[in-house]
Amino acid sequence: MRDFKPEDVIGDYKEALLALYGGLSRLVLYTDIEIPYPDGKLIVSTTDKNGIITHVNKAFVEMSGYTEDELIGSPHSILRHPDMPSVAFKDLWDTVNKGEYWQGIVKNLRKDGGYYWVKATVIPNIRNNEVVSYTSVRRKPSRTKVEDAKRLYATLK
Amino acid sequence: MPYQFTVSPDFSPDHLSGWYIFNTWLQKQLGEAVHLEMYDCFQTQKAVIESNGIDLIYANPFDAAMLVRKKGFRPLARPVGVSDEAIIAVNAESLIYDVADLSSGIKIAVTDDPDIRLMGMIMLEAGDLNLNNTIIISCDAYILVAKQLLKGNADVGVFLAEAYDGLSNIVKSKLRVIVRSEISVIHHGLMIGPKLAHRKMDILELLVGMKNNDKGQDVLKSLGFRAWDKVEDEEMEFMIDLMDALSV
Numbered sequence A: 001m002r003d004f005k006p007e008d009v010i011g012d013y014k015e016a017l018l019a020l021y022g023g024l025s026r027l028v029l030y031t032d033i034e035i036p037y038p039d040g041k042l043i044v045s046t047t048d049k050n051g052i053i054t055h056v057n058k059a060f061v062e063m064s065g066y067t068e069d070e071l072i073g074s075p076h077s078i079l080r081h082p083d084m085p086s087v088a089f090k091d092l093w094d095t096v097n098k099g100e101y102w103q104g105i106v107k108n109l110r111k112d113g114g115y116y117w118v119k120a121t122v123i124p125n126i127r128n129n130e131v132v133s134y135t136s137v138r139r140k141p142s143r144t145k146v147e148d149a150k151r152l153y154a155t156l157k
Numbered sequence B: 001m002p003y004q005f006t007v008s009p010d011f012s013p014d015h016l017s018g019w020y021i022f023n024t025w026l027q028k029q030l031g032e033a034v035h036l037e038m039y040d041c042f043q044t045q046k047a048v049i050e051s052n053g054i055d056l057i058y059a060n061p062f063d064a065a066m067l068v069r070k071k072g073f074r075p076l077a078r079p080v081g082v083s084d085e086a087i088i089a090v091n092a093e094s095l096i097y098d099v100a101d102l103s104s105g106i107k108i109a110v111t112d113d114p115d116i117r118l119m120g121m122i123m124l125e126a127g128d129l130n131l132n133n134t135i136i137i138s139c140d141a142y143i144l145v146a147k148q149l150l151k152g153n154a155d156v157g158v159f160l161a162e163a164y165d166g167l168s169n170i171v172k173s174k175l176r177v178i179v180r181s182e183i184s185v186i187h188h189g190l191m192i193g194p195k196l197a198h199r200k201m202d203i204l205e206l207l208v209g210m211k212n213n214d215k216g217q218d219v220l221k222s223l224g225f226r227a228w229d230k231v232e233d234e235e236m237e238f239m240i241d242l243m244d245a246l247s248v
Helices: A057-063 A085-099 A143-156 B014-030 B042-050 B061-070 B114-125 B141-151 B161-165 B171-172 B192-214 B216-221 B233-247
Strands: A015-021 A025-030 A043-047 A052-054 A102-109 A117-127 A128-139 B003-007 B034-039 B056-059 B076-081 B088-090 B107-110 B135-138 B156-160 B173-181 B188-192 B227-230
Touching: A043 A057, A052 B135, A085 A102, A085 A117, A085 A128, A085 A143, A102 B061, A117 A143, A117 B056, A117 B233, A128 B233, B003 B014, B014 B034, B014 B141, B014 B192, B014 B216, B042 B061, B061 B114, B061 B171, B061 B188, B061 B233, B076 B192, B076 B233, B088 B114, B088 B161, B107 B114, B107 B141, B107 B171, B114 B156, B114 B233, B141 B156, B141 B171, B141 B173, B156 B161, B161 B173, B188 B192, B192 B216, B216 B227
Parallel strands: B003 B034, B003 B056, B107 B135, B107 B156
Antiparallel strands: A015 A025, A043 A052, A043 A128, A102 A117, A117 A128, B056 B188, B076 B188, B076 B227, B088 B156, B088 B173
């Protein structure tokens, strides 16, 4: 996965080096610009069992700022924001690997350095009694839930 | 004993006769006796499905998981360009302009259409609203949802977008949309049960070919559809996964 490029970022930015699953690391540039989650839309994506994106819908492309070609084949952690504690994603993977669904409030990082909050639900896709992939559906979170998440995540970093 | 066909009870009243025309056409083309039974509520229809009393169904996406996973149904086709979208609307004179303006205790007018009710509640969730902190007013039809708003009995109404768009201009002028969903991947579809499964390919061929002849086009028109598109098993599984994710 590519590091961020300053020319892609809009506005004043900070830098962070993220330690990602599988020993990967990524330099990200991020700003304080929040993009409001659009009313009435769902962001949908599917990943393989290793978290590599295999399908995205139009809303995913629009909100992430990446092209579909950039997203397909990338790890889902392409959206990882430095304000998200790694323990949240560990909990996500531990849960779905057991064949259960995971739900949580997530701050996602856009290609332009901005961010957007989502309520994410990740479910394992089971075919013939076997987990073959994961589907993630994101919807608009309430501001109350976002404020609760901000407070919680600040204590988990 | 004829095969049993039914249609999701949220069908548009304008197309009631269309489904009977479709069933007559299907029987003639297929050379099989098929009885069409229309149910006026989801609960009654579900009970018949549970007792293996249905062989062909134009199903609501909310019921797809049960039909596929518990009853061995398989997808056949969906109408081209038709998806289920929901609308949250208020009385035009309401001071509510955004879901965030709503607060607990509000009255929500809805029908028992399960996928639209689910989509509506998901959109209201952004305002911290759920079934535990709101009052649900159940209505038998979307026009009655509109009536609840016009009379001031309900604060918001949840509509199938197609039903809202089909309201008269006079009614719509007295209402205001605050959210319209843009999900596009949730849709009704024709599904076939185990007893009729041996005719799956024949029925599919007939459906997909309807748009290619005058008679088929007339039948499609009576349903309000342009054509049928084949639905692959995996496409249906994806929609079921999506509905599962939205239901938790």
